[in-house]
Amino acid sequence: MSEAMHAAQFDSAAQQEEAATLGIWVFLATELMFFGPLFFGYYYGRSHFPDGFAAASRHTEVMLGTINTAVLLTSSMLMAIAGEARKANATRLATRMLLLVAALGIAFLVIKGIEYRHEWQERLFPGAGFFFPEHQHAAAARMFYFLYFGMTGLHALHLTIGIVMVLVFALGLSRGARRFANAERIEVAALYWHFVDAVWIFLYPILYLVGRSSG
Amino acid sequence: MTNLESHAYRRIVLVWIALMALLLLTFGSAYLKLGAWNNAINLGIAAVKALLVAVFFMHLRSASTMLRIVAVIALLMLALLFGLSHTDYATRTMQRVPWQTPPKSQNAEGGG
Amino acid sequence: MHARVSDIAIPDYLNEDWSLKSWLTTHDHKRIAWLYMVSITVFFFVGGAAATLIRLELATPQGDLVSADTYNRLFTAHGVIMVWMFLIPSIPSVLGNFLMPMMIGARDLAFPRLNLASWYIYVLGGLFTLGALAAGGIDTGWTFYTPFSTMFSNSNVILAITGVFILGFSSILTGLNFIVTVHKMRAPGMTWFRLPLFVWANYATSIILVLATPVLAMTLALLAAERLLHIGIFDPALGGDPLLFQHLFWFYSHPAVYIMVLPAMGVASEIIPCFARKRVFGYRFMAYAILGIASIGFLVWGHHMFVSGQSVYASMVFSLLSFLVAIPSAIKVFNWTATLYKGRITFSAPMLYALGFVGLFTIGGLTGLILASLALDVHLTDTYFVIAHFHYIMVGGSVMAYLGGIHFWWPKMTGRMYPEMWGRIAALMIFFGFNLTFFPQYLLGYEGMPRRYHAYPPEFQVLNILSSAGASILAIGYLLPLGYLLWSLFYGKRAEANPWHATGLEWQTSSPPPKHNFERTPTVLRDAYQYDPQTGTEAPQ
Numbered sequence: 024m025s026e027a028m029h030a031a032q033f034d035s036a037a038q039q040e041e042a043a044t045l046g047i048w049v050f051l052a053t054e055l056m057f058f059g060p061l062f063f064g065y066y067y068g069r070s071h072f073p074d075g076f077a078a079a080s081r082h083t084e085v086m087l088g089t090i091n092t093a094v095l096l097t098s099s100m101l102m103a104i105a106g107e108a109r110k111a112n113a114t115r116l117a118t119r120m121l122l123l124v125a126a127l128g129i130a131f132l133v134i135k136g137i138e139y140r141h142e143w144q145e146r147l148f149p150g151a152g153f154f155f156p157e158h159q160h161a162a163a164a165r166m167f168y169f170l171y172f173g174m175t176g177l178h179a180l181h182l183t184i185g186i187v188m189v190l191v192f193a194l195g196l197s198r199g200a201r202r203f204a205n206a207e208r209i210e211v212a213a214l215y216w217h218f219v220d221a222v223w224i225f226l227y228p229i230l231y232l233v234g235r236s237s238g
Numbered sequence: 239m240t241n242l243e244s245h246a247y248r249r250i251v252l253v254w255i256a257l258m259a260l261l262l263l264t265f266g267s268a269y270l271k272l273g274a275w276n277n278a279i280n281l282g283i284a285a286v287k288a289l290l291v292a293v294f295f296m297h298l299r300s301a302s303t304m305l306r307i308v309a310v311i312a313l314l315m316l317a318l319l320f321g322l323s324h325t326d327y328a329t330r331t332m333q334r335v336p337w338q339t340p341p342k343s344q345n346a347e348g349g350g
Numbered sequence: 351m352h353a354r355v356s357d358i359a360i361p362d363y364l365n366e367d368w369s370l371k372s373w374l375t376t377h378d379h380k381r382i383a384w385l386y387m388v389s390i391t392v393f394f395f396v397g398g399a400a401a402t403l404i405r406l407e408l409a410t411p412q413g414d415l416v417s418a419d420t421y422n423r424l425f426t427a428h429g430v431i432m433v434w435m436f437l438i439p440s441i442p443s444v445l446g447n448f449l450m451p452m453m454i455g456a457r458d459l460a461f462p463r464l465n466l467a468s469w470y471i472y473v474l475g476g477l478f479t480l481g482a483l484a485a486g487g488i489d490t491g492w493t494f495y496t497p498f499s500t501m502f503s504n505s506n507v508i509l510a511i512t513g514v515f516i517l518g519f520s521s522i523l524t525g526l527n528f529i530v531t532v533h534k535m536r537a538p539g540m541t542w543f544r545l546p547l548f549v550w551a552n553y554a555t556s557i558i559l560v561l562a563t564p565v566l567a568m569t570l571a572l573l574a575a576e577r578l579l580h581i582g583i584f585d586p587a588l589g590g591d592p593l594l595f596q597h598l599f600w601f602y603s604h605p606a607v608y609i610m611v612l613p614a615m616g617v618a619s620e621i622i623p624c625f626a627r628k629r630v631f632g633y634r635f636m637a638y639a640i641l642g643i644a645s646i647g648f649l650v651w652g653h654h655m656f657v658s659g660q661s662v663y664a665s666m667v668f669s670l671l672s673f674l675v676a677i678p679s680a681i682k683v684f685n686w687t688a689t690l691y692k693g694r695i696t697f698s699a700p701m702l703y704a705l706g707f708v709g710l711f712t713i714g715g716l717t718g719l720i721l722a723s724l725a726l727d728v729h730l731t732d733t734y735f736v737i738a739h740f741h742y743i744m745v746g747g748s749v750m751a752y753l754g755g756i757h758f759w760w761p762k763m764t765g766r767m768y769p770e771m772w773g774r775i776a777a778l779m780i781f782f783g784f785n786l787t788f789f790p791q792y793l794l795g796y797e798g799m800p801r802r803y804h805a806y807p808p809e810f811q812v813l814n815i816l817s818s819a820g821a822s823i824l825a826i827g828y829l830l831p832l833g834y835l836l837w838s839l840f841y842g843k844r845a846e847a848n849p850w851h852a853t854g855l856e857w858q859t860s861s862p863p864p865k866h867n868f869e870r871t872p873t874v875l876r877d878a879y880q881y882d883p884q885t886g887t888e889a890p891q
Contacts, residue, residue, distance in 0.1 A: 055312035096257045
């Protein structure tokens, strides 16, 4: 490979890569702070209404949620393989992995969509039409489901952006655009993807698994 | 494929197996009547899973100290937000002063 | 500023292309700094117009100029515009953007296109906010407290907070850019402890920007959801807590005030050594103090909530922590003073601004300690004492430092000198006008005049008249630089590379600099601020 190119403001490709890596990590820190208030709202609600949150959580689709968690964890594995493959110049393997990652991401969204549809039909979407069968927990459940839709919705938005990014790189790589879909950029996309996965790792137990052993 | 690459791929798959096992563990244990331990176990397992993803998939294993600090700083900030606010929520009903609103009689008033 | 035929046109970042398109699509951090400067100046005067109406209303005890509702919209507009559209971007996005790469010996920031995107996002956010104003404004105060903002206000809350939400992303991206730049793009020999304190200050500010601003963004989103969907997280009747909003809001907004003051401290630390011809006293302590202010600043937010219903024990904790944050600030004030001691002082316009900054920041800071005392705050909160306190810091402090920086680096940015006499006149007028405006407000607050009221008991009128009179002088003081700085662009004396004989790397390149700042990446040989007070000479970095 010829001498690695870098943008004009940098002195070397290595400097550029370090800057890109630090940049994406700082960005991920801001993203975690962005999710933070939602977790804080959850912390408030769960500590003030433990029974209400448990009752509300029992109405989530735990099987679909668990499958989705497995889907995302697997997609992270494939993403990690894609990153290693691209670094080792195994571009065909990298392309296949990236396409699989995108496919799993789409699968996640489809399953989430099915869950949302069920919840909408059960009138669990917060707003004027909200209805919760256990009346004494209605206020807490409304708060829970607001946080549920808010957090999973925001997560889904981030996942969608990730899917688009991964698809763009997969398609680029499949067409031989090695400089466009270079190892540094795949690494940046991979870090973003893993972050989205890590957020879900926490969303899953706090939204799906509360109160499963009671009620 | 070189030796180095196959090692890397193998490690990734091993981490995945660990993640799947932890997922089954957290899902299964949620159905056992363990009281407050359910929550602790689930959060603990989530933390371990996230750590595996961060250390192995996100390369924190081989990252500079600076990157590790960046990786962890937001968690520390959120811990601060939760922690210092907790000093408020935990002690709201103690030593009430005239300018605080009176407590509500319904179950809206929690205890931290 | 077209090159005259007789001039030998040395290409610099300004004259290489004058087209509008080249400005709007630039990746050059120096041009982006100008884009920001123009926009924040426009917003400053809009916010100033709101202030003018406020001070006109308050000249008489009766609410006779505007209705109470309109008055609420005026002070909200003033606060929202001045905080988010002027102060927060001012020094970082104008001076920081222009100078940071040069001060560390780099050709540009780490992510130039992201830098341009930051500006466009800023403009978009600004337009949304102005749109909210044009649609009738918002009456909640810049703090958007619930339940008023979520349940009772009939104003354009959602539109306004959307604007602020968007503005937040501009800040975050700027902060991200600065952090990566300082870590990865320092020239050889530019170790951390050789960095100018301006860089340290903007670096610490950037850490606050990236960690705190996202919290504000989500908090505003929650506010919108509460307003639109009546979730109940902030409504006690539904099990929520208004203080949840306040904890989240102030978790950002207190560090935000450090976003506004730290860069100002950085500017002061550049100007004072130069015009005292003396190295900064206690450089390392100054750097550590900057980091200390940024860190402790995250721990004190509850001092805005002493009377909101927060638990007394938590309030005591926050009160103690608020006292702690004064320590690094005080260290800086002592060190600036010690820098002046036995220096060869020149009272140039930038120096007048910097000295004004130190004095007024000190007064503001001391009154901050008064407010941090729980027992005193119970009486002073929501009075004019608080207003005077934060204006001493933000206007007497940050705005003066900003203007000082603009004057100090004007030759570098434009290749022209501003008229020194007018510079000094304006600085003195601003200093005098500022004190006349805001010192009476301490007395008014102490006497019990509440804030956010358009009418007041007649016994407060004299002090209010003094304050409004001061405001008119302050206004003229702000208009003067607008006039003579613009004048200097066309008729000002041409500046040499280092007219102040200062030591930073930015002065080692031409005025104005070439597009890529340095012909070759410089090698840094010395610490910052190598001024010799015996001879008045300097050794550049």
